Amino acid sequence: MVLEKPKQLLVLKEMAMPSPLPHQVLIKIIACGVCRTDLHIIDGELTNPKLPLIPGHEIVGIVAKTGNKVEKLREGDLVGVPWLGYTCGVCKYCRNGNENLCDNAGFTGYTIDGGYAEYTVANEQYCFPLSKQYGNAAGAPLLCAGLIGFRSYSMIGPHAINIGIYGFGAAAHILTQLAIGQGRKIFAFTRDQDTEAQLFAKQLGAAWVGNASQPSPQKLDAAIIFAPVGSLLPKALQDVDKGGIVVCGGIHMSDIPSFPYHLLWEERKICSVANLTRKDGETFFKLISEIPVNTTIKTYPLYQANEALNDLRHGNIQGAAVLVTG
Numbered sequence: 067m068v069l070e071k072p073k074q075l076l077v078l079k080e081m082a083m084p085s086p087l088p089h090q091v092l093i094k095i096i097a098c099g100v101c102r103t104d105l106h107i108i109d110g111e112l113t114n115p116k117l118p119l120i121p122g123h124e125i126v127g128i129v130a131k132t133g134n135k136v137e138k139l140r141e142g143d144l145v146g147v148p149w150l151g152y153t154c155g156v157c158k159y160c161r162n163g164n165e166n167l168c169d170n171a172g173f174t175g176y177t178i179d180g181g182y183a184e185y186t187v188a189n190e191q192y193c194f195p196l197s198k199q200y201g202n203a204a205g206a207p208l209l210c211a212g213l214i215g216f217r218s219y220s221m222i223g224p225h226a227i228n229i230g231i232y233g234f235g236a237a238a239h240i241l242t243q244l245a246i247g248q249g250r251k252i253f254a255f256t257r258d259q260d261t262e263a264q265l266f267a268k269q270l271g272a273a274w275v276g277n278a279s280q281p282s283p284q285k286l287d288a289a290i291i292f293a294p295v296g297s298l299l300p301k302a303l304q305d306v307d308k309g310g311i312v313v314c315g316g317i318h319m320s321d322i323p324s325f326p327y328h329l330l331w332e333e334r335k336i337c338s339v340a341n342l343t344r345k346d347g348e349t350f351f352k353l354i355s356e357i358p359v360n361t362t363i364k365t366y367p368l369y370q371a372n373e374a375l376n377d378l379r380h381g382n383i384q385g386a387a388v389l390v391t392g
Contacts, residue, residue: 067182067371067389069119072110075372076121076182084179084187088135091190093145097365098181099124099206100374100387101236102294103149106318107176108375115176121371122181122389123149123174124209125188126201136190144201145193146209150341151178152189166217166341173341182371184391194347197355204361207386208354211236212361213342216350218290218315219245221337226287227251230305232278233293234263236386237315239270240359241290246271247357253282257293257381266362266384281305290315299336300325308332315339363388 067076086092104121106112125147129139139145152172153160159167174180174188196205215237222229229245230253231238242252251274254267258277267275274283278298285307291298294316300323302312309332317340330336362385366374374387 086133086187088133090133090187091129092131093127094130095127097126097203097206097388097390098122101210111318120179121175124206125181126205144196146196147188148209166343203388206388207236207361212240215241218313218339221313222288228286230286230289232291232298237292242270243359294319296320296322303329311335365390
């Protein structure tokens with residue numbers, strides 16, 4: 067499924083089989099998650115994508131062929147391919163352990179063809195080995211919703227117990243399970259009157275659920291915003307206690323309105339999360355081997371990618387949407 071121009075529907079095309087370069091593997095795709103970032107690319111909110119582009123960066127598949135310099139992966143291995151598809155290794159960010167900020171990074175499904183296809187190629191060093199438990203359609207959301215949720219979660223520090231989550235979709239439903247598994251409490255804020263999302267959060271063990279416009283029933287130690295709604299930032303600051311942090315977990319957000327300084331005072335903090343590092347992935351997949359998570363997905367055949375994107379755009383999906391090739 068190909069994006070020829072932003073703000074247009076994807077087009078179903080038959081393409082030549084990609085060939086792996088020396089450090090790449092050819093992957094037969096089992097499934098690819100549909101992420102809100104894909105929407106931002108297709109809707110033109112993230113500029114300068116590769117065009118034409120095969121979107122998708124939550125890829126689960128099987129190694130079908132290896133380049134002649136591949137060292138770790140073998141044919142038949144289950145792998146996951148995330149958003150971060152390449153880093154240069156020499157810029158100041160790479161040298162300082164912040165490869166997620168690499169000046170010359172390549173991104174799967176944005177500047178590199180992604181997973182809305184039957185086959186793709188990926189650099190061996192940016193693939194994550196997957197267990198059989200997650201080597202299927204249910205594992206696809208872990209490759210972005212899970213990883214970005216985890217990176218956002220890692221920003222709040224070990225002492226935050228009461229955590230607010232604003233926007234209860236793919237990332238939130240994975241992170242909620244991890245946080246509760248570590249003894250923390252989740253306060254889930256959804257779009258007003260979104261009773262389905264609120265029930266979903268309750269079923270996953272949230273300590274409190276309610277409308278995003280409501281004040282938190284108690285002060286939060288930290289807040290994570292997954293919804294791309296800028297007006298939620300001052301609202302989250304209102305809900306966060308002294309010394310707390312508000313983490314913006316999305317790659318795109320609508321404009322943030324002005325707010326009075328007293329909401330930020332008392333050493334409250336705001337930070338954004340950009341991309342991920344390979345270390346994030348290694349840590350995350352180790353953690354979910356100890357605290358297993360179950361993803362809730364709605365599957366679509368590959369050719370129905372436009373329908374899946376539209377359902378995501380209108381909030382008609384509980385959990386995550388996933389394209390399957392079988």
